[in-house]
Amino acid sequence: MTARLNWSAEPWRDSELLECAMVVPDVADTATFTFRAPSGAWFDYQPGQFITLDLPVDASDVPGGNVQRTYTISSSPSRPLSISITVKAQKGSIGTRWMLDHLKPGMRLKAFGPSGIFSFHKHPAQKYLFISAGSGITPMMSMTTWAWDSGEMPDITFVHAARRPSDIIFRERLEQFANRVPGLQLRFTVEEPDPFRAWPGYQGRLSQIMLGLMAPDYLEREVFCCGPEPFMQGVREMLASLGYDMARYHQESFGAPVRTEADAPVIADVAPVEGAVAEIVFSASGLSAPCAETDTVLAVAKRSGLNIPSGCTFGLCGTCKVKKTEGEVHMVHNGGISDEDIAAGFILACCSNPMGRVVVEV
Structure with missing residues (x-):
């Protein structure tokens, strides 16, 4: 295919198949696939948008033999001769695995888009x-x-x-x-x-x-x-x-x-609310202290006359690690606790905010 921009042509529309022009391997199980429009149409989109490919996957668990997969465009519309996606196969990948194993230059695919608001x-x-x-x-x-x-x-x-x-x-x-x-x-x-x-x-x-x-x-x-x-x-x-x-x-x-x-999901992260009331029960000491959700477990313990060993006070050193037995906390740490410890119920008192009633072994 001649790499020439046909300025008299319309921008590419998804009524025209895309032709794979180049496959460039990147890191492990990753490659960039570059496509052109056989008509010479140019590509117009916003950087950060995505396209959806209709992939002729030959797999026993795929009814009809085709799957649709969405991929972010890794090229830029400032280079309108072609459009590229960069894909990485994850464990259990079907469409991406098929592309890495079978999609070659000259093959044509149905594509839809470009779409998306992330730009x-x-x-x-x-x-x-x-x-x-x-x-x-x-x-x-x-x-x-x-x-x-x-x-x-x-x-x-x-x-x-x-x-x-x-x-x-x-x-x-x-x-x-x-x-x-x-x-x-x-x-x-x-x-x-x-x-x-x-x-x-x-x-x-x-x-x-x-x-x-x-x-x-x-x-x-x-x-x-x-x-x-x-x-x-x-x-x-x-x-x-x-x-x-x-x-x-x-x-x-x-x-x-x-x-x-209109399709954008509402992000509803759980976070401490200013003015919301909480309670921390220090089970080993037999004390209970009302507090705000914006208080840290460490601060409430100190106000209650209890000593939780601490160092950095911003979730880095791990000195203030304590066991939580009931309730939920909001913890934003800086690497001072492992995922295994978190799964076992441990928290860092210096950067954990109680979300309602919480019981800790202090």
Whole structure:
């Protein structure tokens, strides 16, 4: 196919099949698929939007043989000759696994879209903070490419979390961008480094402390977030507890990208409410203390004359770990407690707010 933009043609519509033009492997089980319109039509969309592909999957558990899968566009409309998606196969993937194993240049697919409301074009701002994890980096790549191609100096802090450095999708391309424009600041954090490879970046779960180091002016930035729901919930809780204006927070879900504003789900995170009444029962001491939901377990214990050993007081050191036996707390920590301890009922008293009646072994 000739790589020529037909300016006399209309923009691509989903009545025309897309033809796969190129397949570029990225990190493990990940590849970028680039499509063109056989007619030479050009592509018009907003950076951050998605398309839906109709995939001819040949699987016994797929009635009719086809599945529809939605993928964020990783290319930018500033480069209208083609459109690209970057996909990563997860455990149990059907459509994505078929694409990685079978989709080759020259094959044509039915596609629908582009659609979606997740784009910084809808929320213009002077400064942006992109926060992503895993393949949630794809809409951020699209928006960053647009900013790069615009010819104006961007002001983007790009925060991304991955399992290992070798799992960071688009790492080299982003570093090439950042090497030439000081307005793009990259901040990567990983769960663990690759064996026998030095890692000078951040390591560990994204936390309040880490965010403050990565983007000291985060309160001034428009935030866009994409990744698994537990990751995004952690980001929301982190920002809310730091006093961020959540009206300036925008997210895209892995599972169900939103097509219109009317379809956007209401985010109903449980958080302490100013003025709401709670109670903490210190079972080992035989004391009960009324308090507000905005109080921490540590603060209420001190007011009650009880001593819970503590250190940093912001959820980092883990010194104030205590066992919760009843009730629920809202805890936003900075890595001072493991997921296993949380599952076993432990909390950090310094950063846990009681949601109603709570019983702790103190």
